[in-house]
Amino acid sequence: MVGPHEQRSLFGEILDWMLAPLLLLWPMSVVLTWLVAQGIANQPYDRELAEMVRVLSKQVVVKTVKGYATAGFELPVGASEILRADESDDVFYQVLGLRGEYLSGDRTLAVPPEEDRVPPGELRYRDETIHDTNVRVAYMWVDVPGRPGDAAPLVQVAETLGKRSRLATEIIKGVILPQFVILPLAVLLVWLALARGIAPLNELQQRIRKRDSSDLSPIDERDAPEEVSPLVRAINDLLARLDRSIGSQKHFLADAAHQLKTPLAGLRMQAELAQRDIDAGKTDPVDIKRSLRQIALSSQRAAHMVNQLLAMARAEDKEHAQNLDAVDLAELAVETVQDFVPHALEKRIDLGYEGPERRIGEEAPASGGLKVRGHRLLLGELIRNLVDNALHYTPTGGTVTVRIIDDPFGQVVVLQVEDSGPGIPASEREQVFRPFYRMLGTQVDGSGLGLAIVRQIATQHGAELILEDANLRHRPGLTDQGGAAFGPGARFTLRFPAVREKPVQPEGAVLH
Secondary structure, rough: OOOOOOOOOOHHHHHHHHHHHHHHHHHHHHHHHHHHHHHHHHHHOOOOOOOOHHHHOOEEEEEEEEOOEEEEEEOOOOOHHHHHOOOOEEEEEEOOOOOOEEEEOOOOOOOOHHHHHHOOOOOOEEEEEEEEEEEEEEEEEEOOOOOOOOOOEEEEEEEHHHHHHHHEEEEEEEHHHHHHHHHHHHHHHHHHHHHOEEEHHHHHHHHHHOOOOOOOOOOOHHHHHHHHHHHHHHHHHHHHHHHHHHHHHHHHHHHHHHHHHHHHHHHHHHHHHHHHHHHHHOOOOOHHHHHHHHHHHHHHHHHHHHHHHHHHHHHHOOOHHHHEEEEEEHHHHHHHHHHHHHHHHHOEEEEEEEEEOOOOOOOOOOOOOOEEEEOOHHHHHHHHHHHHHHHHOOOOOOOOEEEEEEEEOOOOEEHHHHHOEEEOOHHHHOOOOOOOOOOOOOOOOOOOOOHHHHHHHHHOOOOEEEEOOOOOOOOOOOOOOOHHHOOOOOOEEEEEEEOOOOOOOOOOOOOO
16 A cells, blocks of 8 residues: 555556456456356266156056055166266165155155145256265156146156366366466566656656756657556646746846846945046046945945845745735834835825724724735835836825725725826836836836835735826825826725735624
8 A cells, every 4th residue: 555655657557557466367368267167067077967867757657456556666786887887976875655655775865845845757866865965866756647746656767076176176177177277477577568658758758857957848749658648648747838938037137137237236336436536636526426425326236236136035935825814904104104204205196095994003993994814024024116107207286195995784894095197108017017117208217116016015915016107196185296296196006805804793792
C-alpha cells in the first residue's frame, strides 16, 4: 500500500492492475477445471453402469401364480464373475421385487428416497456410500406391462470411484500443468508489453530534461501518445504562462532600472558638480546649498521609486493576499488623509474626507459596518497611492476628496477618491494602470507605479475598480488659483464586498 508521501509508480500500478486479476482468475480456473474434469471422467463410466443396469433388468421376470403377481430374478451363469471382474473398482448390484422385497445382490445398498422415484424405464444416477466407501449408483425401476409405476422391480448397480478419480486427475494434470508454464510466460509478456507501451513517456521525459532552461517553446504533441496529449497541452499552457510571466518580469525590471537611472544619474551629477566647485575654490554657500538641495531631491525620488517597487512586490505576494482580516476601511481612510494633510497644505490643496467619523484607534461600531475582508497593510497602500496620485495631478487651489460610502443593504463598502485635476482621457483609462505608464502631455514627476499597485491590490481583494470623470468644474468655491485651469477631474471608485459582523448581545437581553 502506497503511503501518503511515497512516490507512486505508474508502471507498477498498471502492472499490478493487470496481474492481480490474472493471479485471481488462475485459482478459479483450477477449481473450474477440476469440476469439469469430474464431469468428463464420470461420463464413460456412467454409460457402463447404465448398460449393466439394462442387462440386469432384462433378467427380471414377473409371473402370476394363482392370481398373485410375483417377480423373479435369476443371474445367468458367469454373470456374477463378470460383475466382479474389474480389478480397479468394486461393483455392487441389487434387485428388489414388486413390493420392495429383496431378490438378489447386496442387501446393504440403500433404496432411493421416495422423492427421487421416477417412472419405470427411466435411468437415474446418484452418489452413495457402501461400507464407508463412496460409490456411484445407477438405478432404474423396471417397466412391467400392466403393472402400476409404484409397483415395479428396482435394479441398482454401484461402483467405487477409483477409475473415475484417476481419470479426473489425469485430465487436471493435462490442463493445469501447462498453465504453470503459460502463467510466468504471460507475466513476462505483460511486463514487456507494458514497458514498450510506456516507452514514449520516457522519451518525452528525456526530451524535456534535455531542454535548455531558457527554452519555453511548446512541446510537439505529435511526438506524444494520444492518451498523454492532455498532459502535454497542460504543460504547454504552463510554459506559455511562464513565458508571459518571465517576459513581464523582464520588462518590469528593465523599466524599473530605467526609472531608477534618472534620479541616480541626477544625484551623481549634482555630487560631481559640488565636488568640482569645491576643488575650484568656489565656496559660495548658495551654490553648495543648491547642489545639496538637488541631491536631496534626487535621493527622495530614488527612495520613492524603491518604496513603490517594494509596494508592488507586496501587492503581488500571494502570502499577503491569504492573510485576511476584517479591516475598517473608514479608519484607514481617515488615517491616510491625516498623513497627507501637510503635503496638501504645502501645495495649497483642499484635502478632505467624507464619510463616517472615525478616529485613529477608535473601535468600530458593534454593527461591524464599513469593514471589508482584506490585508490592512495592502489596503492602506491602496488608499495612499490613490491620494498621492490625486495630489500630484491636482493644481494649486484644487480639491481632493476621500469618501467612504456604506451600502444600506450591507453588501458593499464603497471607497472614492476624486480630484479637480486635468482628468484622464477615456482612451488612456486602461493604460494608466500599467506599470511605469504616464499620461501624455503631463510633466508631473512620479514613478508610474501607483495606479498599477492600486489595481493589483483591488484585484486581490475582489473589489470592482471604476475610473471616471469627477465633473468638478463648476463646484462652488473652486477657483482658478495660481493661473491653473481646473479640468474635469478624476474619480476612482472601488466597491469592496462588505463584512457584517453580528452585534454583541448585552447580558440579560432577550430576543423576540
